[in-house]
Structures are given as C-alpha cells and as structure tokens.
Amino acid sequence: MPEFDLDALGWNDELAENLTPGLVPGRVAAAHRGAFDVWTADGAVRSRLPGRALHDGLDVGVGDWVGLGDGLIRMVLPRRSAIVRNAAGLTTTAQTxxxxxxxxxxxxxxxxxxxxxxxxxxxxxxxxxxxxxxxxxxxxxxxxxxxxxxxxxxxxxxxxxxxxxxxxxxxxxxxxxxxxxxxxxxxxxxxxxxxxxxxxxxxxxxxxxxxxxxxxxxxxxxxxxxxxxxxxxxxxxxxxxTPGLRELQLWDVGSAGLEAAFADVEELAADCRFGDCTHEHEPGCAVLGAVESGELAHERLHSWRKLQRELHAIAMRHDALLRKQELRKWKLRAREAHTRTRLR
Ligand SMILES: Nc1nc2c(ncn2[C@@H]2O[C@H](COP(=O)(O)OP(=O)(O)O)[C@@H](O)[C@H]2O)c(=O)[nH]1
Ligand SMILES: [Mg+2]
Ligand SMILES: [Zn+2]
Missing domain, CATH: 3.40.50.300 (P-loop containing nucleotide triphosphate hydrolases)
Structure with missing residues (x-):
C-alpha cells in the first residue's frame, strides 16, 4: 500500500495544532456511499463516520482533513474553503x-x-x-x-x-x-x-x-x-x-457570493436613487437604466433576481428547519427534566 507524504497533500502546522492528540491525520480522497477513502502517512484506508456523527449531520467532503481513531472519522479539521451545495432533492441539507x-x-x-x-x-x-x-x-x-x-x-x-x-x-x-x-x-x-x-x-x-x-x-x-x-x-x-452535477442548488450562503458573482449589477445598484431600491420599478433606478440603455443584459438582471429569490427561499427553509430542531431538543430536555423530577 503506497504511503502518502502528508506535506505534499497540504498538511501544515495550523492543521496539526487543531488535531486532537491521539488521532491519525488523513485527507479524504474519495467519497463513496457512506464510506471514504482517506490518505494517511501509512497509506490509504477505507473509513466511515461513526453513527453519532451521521446523526448529527456531520458533513465530510473530498479534500477534507480528518482525524481517524479506531478506523473511524472522529473529527473534521477546520476548512480553508468548502464548496457546498444544497443536496439534490427536496431536503435542506448541506453537501460538501x-x-x-x-x-x-x-x-x-x-x-x-x-x-x-x-x-x-x-x-x-x-x-x-x-x-x-x-x-x-x-x-x-x-x-x-x-x-x-x-x-x-x-x-x-x-x-x-x-x-x-x-x-x-x-x-x-x-x-x-x-x-x-x-x-x-x-x-x-x-x-x-x-x-x-x-x-x-x-x-x-x-x-x-x-x-x-x-x-x-x-x-x-x-x-x-x-x-x-x-x-x-x-x-x-x-x-x-467530479461526476457531472445534474443540478447545483445553492446552499444557504449569505449574499457575498451573489455580490461577487454579480459585481457589475451591484456596482450599478450603488447609483440608484433609493438605498432600498428593488430595481423593479423605482424612479432613478440605475440598474433598470442600464438595461434600458443596453449596458446591462436583461438576462443578467433576470438571472440575478432569480438567484436572489432562490437564496432567500433556502434561507427561509433552513431557518424553519433550525427552529424545528430547536423545538425538538427543547421538548426532549423538558421530558428529561420531567422524568428526573418524578424519579426524585
Ligand atoms: N473534440 C473534443 N472532445 C473532447 C475533448 N475533451 C473531451 N472530449 C470528449 O468529450 C466526451 C466526454 O469527456 P469526459 O472527459 O468523459 O467528460 P466528463 O464527463 O466531463 O468527465 C468524450 O467523448 C471525450 O472524448 C476535447 O478537447 N475535444
Ligand atoms: Mg468524468
Ligand atoms: Zn435600482
């Protein structure tokens, strides 16, 4: 089994400092259904997440640095970057x-x-x-x-x-x-x-x-x-x-990505008369003005609006999901407290 030079894979002091002592560092080289190939100094190993991590929705992606213990992925080290989409389908789950x-x-x-x-x-x-x-x-x-x-x-x-x-x-x-x-x-x-x-x-x-x-x-x-x-x-x-993605659903990403990808529209928007201009119908809208004059393609504005709506919808769904999880936790705690009182 070939061994890997961790430094050549990008291992560094910062990652080392974050690794829980006793765990074996490795980089995730492939993700299969439920299993991961992890490259370590001793060679490639097939590993998976412990049940508990799966339950907590821990998301591991190819390229992640992980800490292995007893052959299982015990921790994911802080990421320098992560390309995350909303998992295909109707759910709201991050997929790296x-x-x-x-x-x-x-x-x-x-x-x-x-x-x-x-x-x-x-x-x-x-x-x-x-x-x-x-x-x-x-x-x-x-x-x-x-x-x-x-x-x-x-x-x-x-x-x-x-x-x-x-x-x-x-x-x-x-x-x-x-x-x-x-x-x-x-x-x-x-x-x-x-x-x-x-x-x-x-x-x-x-x-x-x-x-x-x-x-x-x-x-x-x-x-x-x-x-x-x-x-x-x-x-x-x-x-x-990577295999082809049938769809790239945006993840709950905030607005920085959209602003950077549509820097031209953002720049125009800075010149709108109203600070909260929606660029739909307002007088003095620099964005609509640019579409009118042909400086900005109409499709580009359309696409910007569409992605904005999509981000908004995902944020709402994600919020609702978090609220539901909170509520479930709260109910569980209340039930536990109730049981404790009865046992006393
Ligand atoms: N004409 C041409 N065909 C290419 C080129 N690169 C790939 N292909 C063809 O495109 C098809 C898909 O290539 P593949 O690498 O499997 O695409 P992937 O699904 O993105 O990995 C194959 O039939 C390739 O031969 C290229 O530079 N020129
Ligand atoms: Mg391919
Ligand atoms: Zn405007």
Missing part, C-alpha cells in the same frame, strides 16, 4: 462537493450547450466557498472561432480568468496545469460530458479516470467518475475530478 481547494475550475464545453446562466450559478457558489473560481472552456478544437462564445462567457464572469483548452490537441492544457502548482488543490466542476476526466487524464499522462469512450466492461480497474476523486498530479499539485 470539495473542501480545502484553492482554485475551482468551472468547466463547460465550447458549443451549443454552453450555458452562461449555469456558469453564473457556479460562480455564486464558488465565490462564497473561499476558493478562487476560474472558467475552463473545453473542446476548442470543435470550433473555428471560439472567441464570440468566450466573450459571452466573459460578460457573465466579471474578474474571473477564462481559459480556452482542447484536451485533444493539447491547446491551453499546460497553461491550465500551471494553475495548480505543488501544494495546491483544484477541483473540476461542470456537467457530465464536458471533458473534465479527459483533461485530468492528459495531466496525469495516463487513462486513470474513465471517460465516455473508455468506459466499458474491461474498465474495472479505472475510477469511473461516479464519485468525487482526489488525484495527485505528476510534479505536485492535486486535483479533484
């Missing part, structure tokens, strides 16, 4: 897609499927996470002139670097690889089929991750991207490959 990442690549393929609205959604989540977003546009070989699409993406990704690559011709791949120097961790996020695993394989110089073409019956040994997987790149640096 990746933790302790420095750069998050939002990957889309150049072509008719390119979705600026989806990119905005990713950016809100990433700006909130503590990681730096960068945009990767793949399959550049399929277009004679990618630049109109690139310009469209740049208009919704204020201040975010946009990379144009082709994993087939190699265009832009080395420059992108250089964004993940030794000691840092990147994550690739984006829909299924945009070429994330192909890019990772190119960096690894090997077909480690199964891609659409390589997925077949004799692929047993390969990691299909059905789960999130941490990989070490030759020459240092780590990358987390």
């Amino acid at each position: 897609l990746a933790a302790n990442v420095d750069v998050a690549f939002v990957v889309s393929s150049l072509g008719p499927d390119l979705e600026p609205r989806r990119i905005e959604r990713y950016l809100v989540t990433i700006w909130e996470s503590g990681a730096n977003p960068e945009i990767v546009l793949t399959k550049a070989d399929r277009l004679d002139d990618p630049w109109p699409l690139v310009a469209e993406v740049e208009s919704v990704a204020i201040g975010v670097p946009v990379h144009v690559v082709s994993a087939h011709t190699g265009r832009g791949c080395d420059a992108l690889r250089a964004r993940v120097p030794a000691g840092t961790t990147a994550v690739l996020l984006g829909s299924s089929g945009v070429g994330k695993s192909t890019l990772v394989n190119r960096w690894l110089g090997d077909e480690v991750m199964a891609t659409k073409e390589t997925r077949s019956d004799d692929d047993e040994g390969r990691h299909t991207t059905t789960h999130r997987q941490l990989l070490t790149l030759p020459g240092g640096g780590l990358v987390i490959d």
